[in-house]
Amino acid sequence: MSKRNEAAWIDERNTDRGDMRVNQAFSKLRADDAYEQAQACAECQAERDTTGDEEALCEAHLAQAMGMNSEWP
Numbered sequence: 001m002s003k004r005n006e007a008a009w010i011d012e013r014n015t016d017r018g019d020m021r022v023n024q025a026f027s028k029l030r031a032d033d034a035y036e037q038a039q040a041c042a043e044c045q046a047e048r049d050t051t052g053d054e055e056a057l058c059e060a061h062l063a064q065a066m067g068m069n070s071e072w073p
Contacts, residue, residue, distance in 0.1 A: 027067065038058070041061060043059075
């Protein structure tokens with residue numbers, strides 16, 4: 001019997017792709033949350049005013065969007 005026909009066989013390539021999709025989904029949710037919170041953040045507004053970039057974030061929200069200092073996975 002081939003390994004593929006065994007009940008415990010798992011295609012690790014599909015598992016890795018699935019994990020990557022989950023990680024990408026969490027990353028998008030985390031960034032979206034950071035940008036949503038940034039709308040009410042005075043420090044983010046100051047950064048936007050200083051840089052002229054409508055999407056600029058303060059250090060805390062930038063770190064959150066990048067996955068650092070965040071409650072998001």
